Amino acid sequence: xxxxxxxxxxxxxxxxxxxxxxxxxxxxxxxxxxxxxxxxxxxxxxxxxxxxxxxxxxxxxxxxxxxxxxxxxxxxxxxxxxxxxxxxxxxxxxxxxxxxxxxxxxxxxxxxxxxxxxxxxxxxxxxxxxxxxxxxxxxxxxxxxxxxxxxxxxxxxxxxxxxxxxxxxxxxxxxxxxxxxxxxxxxxxxxxxxxxxxxxxxxxxxxxxxxxxxxxxxxxxxxxxxxxxxxxxxxxxxxxxxxxxxxxxxxxxxxxxxxxxxxxxxxxxxxxxxxxxxxxxxxxxxxxxxxxxxxxxxxxxxxxxxxxxxxxxxxxxxxxxxxxxxxxxxxxxxxxxxxxxxxxxxxxxxxxxxxxxxxxxxxxxxxxxxxxxxxxxxxxxxxxxxxxxxxxxxxxxxxxxxxxxxxxxxxxxxxxx
Amino acid sequence: xxxxxxxxxxxxxxxxxxxxxxxxxxxxxxxxxxxxxxxxxxxxxxxxxxxxxxxxxxxxxxxxxxxxxxxxxxxxxxxxxxxxxxxxxxxxxxxxxxxxxxxxxxxxxxxxxxxxxxxxxxxxxxxxxxxxxxxxxxxxx
Amino acid sequence: xxxxxxxxxxxxxxxxxxxxxxxxxxxxxxxxxxxxxxxxxxxxxxxxxxxxxxxxxxxxxxxxxxxxxxxxxxxxxxxxxxxxxxxxxxxxxxxxxxxxxxxxxxxxxxxxxxxxxxxxxxxxxxxxxxxxxxxxxxxxxxxxxxxxxxxxxxxxxxxxxxxxxxxxxxxxxxxxxxxxxxxxxxxxxxxxxxxxxxxxxxxxxxxxxxxxxxxxxxxxxxxxxxxxxxxxxxxxxxxxxxxxxxxxxxxxxxxxxxxxxxxxxxxxxxxxxxxxxxxxxxxxxxxxxxxxxxxxxxxxxxxxxxxxxxxxxxxxxxxxxxxxxxxxxxxxxxxxxxxxxxxxxxxxxxxxxxxxxxxxxxx
Numbered sequence: 028x029x030x031x032x033x034x035x036x037x038x039x040x041x042x043x044x045x046x047x048x049x050x051x052x053x054x055x056x057x058x059x060x061x062x063x064x065x066x067x068x069x070x071x072x073x074x075x076x077x078x079x080x081x082x083x084x085x086x087x088x089x090x091x092x093x094x095x096x097x098x099x100x101x102x103x104x105x106x107x108x109x110x111x112x113x114x115x116x117x118x119x120x121x122x123x124x125x126x127x128x129x130x131x132x133x134x135x136x137x138x139x140x141x142x143x144x145x146x147x148x149x150x151x152x153x154x155x156x157x158x159x160x161x162x163x164x165x166x167x168x169x170x171x172x173x174x175x176x177x178x179x180x181x182x183x184x185x186x187x188x189x190x191x192x193x194x195x196x197x198x199x200x201x202x203x204x205x206x207x208x209x210x211x212x213x214x215x216x217x218x219x220x221x222x223x224x225x226x227x228x229x230x231x232x233x234x235x236x237x238x239x240x241x242x243x244x245x246x247x248x249x250x251x252x253x254x255x256x257x258x259x260x261x262x263x264x265x266x267x268x269x270x271x272x273x274x275x276x277x278x279x280x281x282x283x284x285x286x287x288x289x290x291x292x293x294x295x296x297x298x299x300x301x302x303x304x305x306x307x308x309x310x311x312x313x314x315x316x317x318x319x320x321x322x323x324x325x326x327x328x329x330x331x332x333x334x335x336x337x338x339x340x341x342x343x344x345x346x347x348x349x350x351x352x353x354x355x356x357x358x359x360x361x362x363x364x365x366x367x368x369x370x371x372x373x374x375x376x377x378x379x380x381x382x383x384x385x386x387x388x389x390x391x392x393x394x395x396x397x398x399x400x401x402x403x404x405x406x407x408x409x410x411x412x413x414x415x416x417x418x419x420x421x422x423x424x425x426x427x428x429x430x431x432x433x434x435x436x437x438x439x440x441x442x443x444x
Numbered sequence: 445x446x447x448x449x450x451x452x453x454x455x456x457x458x459x460x461x462x463x464x465x466x467x468x469x470x471x472x473x474x475x476x477x478x479x480x481x482x483x484x485x486x487x488x489x490x491x492x493x494x495x496x497x498x499x500x501x502x503x504x505x506x507x508x509x510x511x512x513x514x515x516x517x518x519x520x521x522x523x524x525x526x527x528x529x530x531x532x533x534x535x536x537x538x539x540x541x542x543x544x545x546x547x548x549x550x551x552x553x554x555x556x557x558x559x560x561x562x563x564x565x566x567x568x569x570x571x572x573x574x575x576x577x578x579x580x581x582x583x584x585x
Numbered sequence: 586x587x588x589x590x591x592x593x594x595x596x597x598x599x600x601x602x603x604x605x606x607x608x609x610x611x612x613x614x615x616x617x618x619x620x621x622x623x624x625x626x627x628x629x630x631x632x633x634x635x636x637x638x639x640x641x642x643x644x645x646x647x648x649x650x651x652x653x654x655x656x657x658x659x660x661x662x663x664x665x666x667x668x669x670x671x672x673x674x675x676x677x678x679x680x681x682x683x684x685x686x687x688x689x690x691x692x693x694x695x696x697x698x699x700x701x702x703x704x705x706x707x708x709x710x711x712x713x714x715x716x717x718x719x720x721x722x723x724x725x726x727x728x729x730x731x732x733x734x735x736x737x738x739x740x741x742x743x744x745x746x747x748x749x750x751x752x753x754x755x756x757x758x759x760x761x762x763x764x765x766x767x768x769x770x771x772x773x774x775x776x777x778x779x780x781x782x783x784x785x786x787x788x789x790x791x792x793x794x795x796x797x798x799x800x801x802x803x804x805x806x807x808x809x810x811x812x813x814x815x816x817x818x819x820x821x822x823x824x825x826x827x828x829x830x831x832x833x834x835x836x837x838x839x840x841x842x843x844x845x846x847x848x849x850x851x852x853x854x855x856x857x858x859x860x861x862x863x864x865x866x867x868x869x870x871x872x873x874x875x876x877x878x879x880x881x882x883x884x885x886x887x888x889x890x891x892x893x894x895x896x897x898x899x900x901x902x903x904x905x906x907x908x909x910x911x912x913x914x915x916x917x918x919x920x921x922x923x924x925x926x927x928x929x930x931x932x933x934x935x936x937x938x939x940x941x942x943x944x945x946x947x948x
Binding site for chain 3: 462469470472473474475477478479481485506
């Protein structure tokens with residue numbers, strides 16, 4: 028029985044699985060390349076395009092029939108029965124892209140966690156609202172992302188990659204003629220480029236630093252509402268924002284009037300904050316709202332003075348220990364302990380955002396304690412130097428005594444009898 | 445003769461004083477100091493009973509700040525206490541059971557891994573040894 | 586046996602170790618007394634300072650660590666935590682410099698007083714050997730704290746050694762323990778400083794001292810002339826106790842000076858060496874290498890097609906050789922031709938002083 032089966036198996040002819048018929052080249056690509064000029068441009072960069080890389084081609088967006096028309100029959104290729112959609116107008120572009128990008132089922136095939144709310148977000152934005160109302164000058168998908176050569180956002184060469192995004196927005200937002208039609212300023216780009224965020228992003232290469240879309244949103248781009256500036260800044264500067272919010276809740280302040288973070292820190296031209304922004308000095312940001320005579324002016328003055336006291340104390344302690352070190356006393360451990368005071372300075376500067384004088388001063392006092400310990404260590408070091416000199420003095424006296432004794436001894440030995 | 449005796453006594457005493465003033469520092473030098481060696485590869489972080497479970501403390505290791513943690517199960521962990529973001533000194537938050545950097549809100553888990561906020565890398569981990577009632581932290585030079 | 590315990594102990598040792606022979610030697614040793622006798626103290630002073638180096642060096646050995654990762658910290662530890670560690674370390678550093686000065690002074694004084702003439706040529710040769718050993722001690726010891734200045738000074742110094750033709754590369758690699766100055770160089774220098782050089786010095790110093798005892802103190806030609814004319818031997822002082830007591834006065838004074846230097850001008854620690862950092866401006870070696878360093882710096886890049894630095898090294902080598910064999914060249918000390926050597930000596934001294942000062946002024 029077994030042998031029979033074996034013979035049957037061995038006798039059965041081996042068959043190869045059927046091979047699929049080879050696909051003919053797409054007529055879109057072939058014709059457009061042959062036509063040259065602008066027609067060729069549309070297909071020239073399909074290889075760079077994220078859509079092309081995922082296996083999509085012209086007909087996936089534009090419809091039509093890529094299998095026919097190799098002979099030049101344009102109507103056969105541009106077949107309305109096969110969903111041919113010609114060049115969409117600027118008003119049609121958002122819907123054109125959203126046909127796929129808002130379809131969860133479709134997008135899931137390519138990326139399980141891609142977003143599909145871009146269109147609905149866009150419609151909330153100023154760009155989207157104006158587009159829906161018929162404005163053809165406002166930005167649509169292809170203005171930022173490009174067309175026929177769209178790179179993925181994470182691709183560093185993409186026009187919407189963080190390192191290029193500001194330049195993309197600036198294409199329109201620095202155009203005075205265009206912005207003038209909407210009554211919008213054009214200084215934002217220049218301001219931003221001077222800011223500490225731009226420095227971090229472009230010069231230090233920190234991709235975590237914000238560019239336009241981090242504060243304004245990508246598709247739902249609007250200037251942050253006056254009441255939500257702190258939330259925007261707070262998405263990265265969490266501690267400062269939460270301290271700030273505590274203030275609002277605790278003191279029941281209506282800080283909307285002050286446009287929150289922007290009062291002291293500007294919106295686009297954000298510079299690194301300096302300690303003299305606190306207090307009542309010439310560069311203070313407090314006196315703008317709290318002029319002299321106002322009760323909070325005094326509080327601002329005290330807080331500024333407290334921070335100044337800590338900082339100068341720290342500098343003084345550092346300098347004292349450095350002098351002791353140069354004089355030959357080893358003080359590296361005391362210098363290390365001063366590091367904690369430096370941490371307190373940073374903490375104090377964060378605590379400014381609580382606008383809670385008591386809490387701020389408590390922190391400053393902690394720092395001052397460390398500074399005092401450092402100063403005491405410095406004084407101890409100089410005390411040790413004095414001790415050394417004392418010890419030297421004693422040993423020199425002894426040595427001089429010995430020398431004197433020796434001299435007398437020599438005289439005695441060699442005295443003529 | 446008397447003068448000679450006086451001179452000998454004087455010379456002897458002052459020479460003796462000189463010898464003593466040389467021997468005294470040498471003997472003091474030879475007696476080992478409290479800390480037997482420079483803390484470059486080894487540092488005493490705490491006494492065994494100083495930290496409660498779920499408590500942390502900063503200590504000095506050479507020129508770096510170190511963070512010693514005692515986990516809720518009683519075991520110890522030690523890390524280089526310098527935040528990998530912009531070098532502030534981190535601290536342990538018992539309420540969150542995480543290591544926190546106050547400067548820009550960076551968080552690390554008790555394994556030293558950066559879990560939230562700006563820090564780009566985990567904290568450098570050091571070895572902890574508990575012996576003779578002391579918690580000693582070591583690292584490669 | 587009867588007698589005081591001290592006398593009995595002496596007798597016991599003498600029977601076994603022959604100490605009384607040494608005692609005889611000491612009793613009979615006399616030191617000539619004349620207007621140049623003051624220079625006789627320099628040799629003993631050098632020996633005293635060297636002993637201080639050995640003593641403080643041994644003490645430092647107990648806490649120092651010779652690896653790149655720990656050297657700087659261990660010196661810091663000695664300065665800060667070890668009781669009187671600052672004193673031992675500063676003494677060691679200051680005494681090294683004072684020793685170098687005294688050694689140079691001793692060499693020049695014996696040169697000008699023509700102490701190297703027959704039969705003391707070997708003493709001169711061993712003395713030059715000791716000079717070389719002291720310079721090596723200084724060069725190797727300077728690196729041991731592993732601070733920035735020392736690191737780069739060592740780099741420059743070994744680079745110069747490496748530019749010697751033919752064997753330069755080999756010497757450089759031998760010194761550095763590789764192609765670059767690394768922790769390997771430090772360990773190597775440490776071994777050289779605490780083992781190799783002390784062993785060599787023991788032998789050469791022993792020879793030097795034995796020869797000095799054998800031949801006694803040399804009397805300068807001028808003084809010899811005078812006593813010959815006056816028909817009497819030069820006045821002498823018994824070594825024990827007169828000269829020795831005077832020696833002791835000098836040594837106590839030196840100790841006081843060193844203690845003052847250590848307490849009032851403690852030796853700096855500097856910053857830990859970072860092999861990857863750029864060399865800071867104004868790198869220069871210790872002052873006793875200064876004149877050579879400054880000369881090499883000032884030589885033009887090329888002279889007659891030969892690299893300036895090579896020419897400088899060649900000149901130094903020839904100069905050192907001539908200086909070394911001076912006793913064999915200056916064979917007639919009383920003869921007027923011998924004055925050429927005195928003039929040469931003054932020229933060399935002036936050159937060294939001038940270029941040492943120049944190095945400090947220029948940096």
